[in-house]
Amino acid sequence: MTAKLTAAERTAALAELTGWTVVPERDAIRKSFKFGDFVGAFGFMTRVALLAEKADHHPEWSNVYNRVEILLTTHDASGLSARDVALAKAIDALLG
Ligand SMILES: C[C@H](O)[C@H](O)[C@H]1CNC2=NC(N)=NC(=O)C2=N1
Numbered sequence: 001m002t003a004k005l006t007a008a009e010r011t012a013a014l015a016e017l018t019g020w021t022v023v024p025e026r027d028a029i030r031k032s033f034k035f036g037d038f039v040g041a042f043g044f045m046t047r048v049a050l051l052a053e054k055a056d057h058h059p060e061w062s063n064v065y066n067r068v069e070i071l072l073t074t075h076d077a078s079g080l081s082a083r084d085v086a087l088a089k090a091i092d093a094l095l096g
Pocket of ligand 1: 056057058059072073074075076077
């Protein structure tokens with residue numbers, strides 16, 4: 001079972017992330033990504049999918065044309081955990 005982050009851990013983790021905001025009602029973090037077109041967005045999603053499967057940690061997400069909305073939370077912990085922070089960092093690293 002993955003543990004939810006403590007308040008102090010959460011503050012420290014968020015300070016290390018760029019563009020991710022807290023969704024308090026879900027105890028989650030969210031970020032919007034915009035690409036040049038659908039191919040750019042879907043290519044990004046395929047790369048995130050591979051990361052997620054490797055980590056056995058999967059995003060809640062949606063795609064509309066060139067935009068991808070990603071929400072990360074840990075279902076097993078009913079809230080934000082270190083696994084969400086690690087996936088957020090890995091997703092951002094895909095984009096350089
Ligand atoms: C059985 C499997 O390992 C679990 O259901 C994993 C899969 N992916 C997951 N993804 C997310 N976001 N939260 C989880 O708790 C989770 N659990």
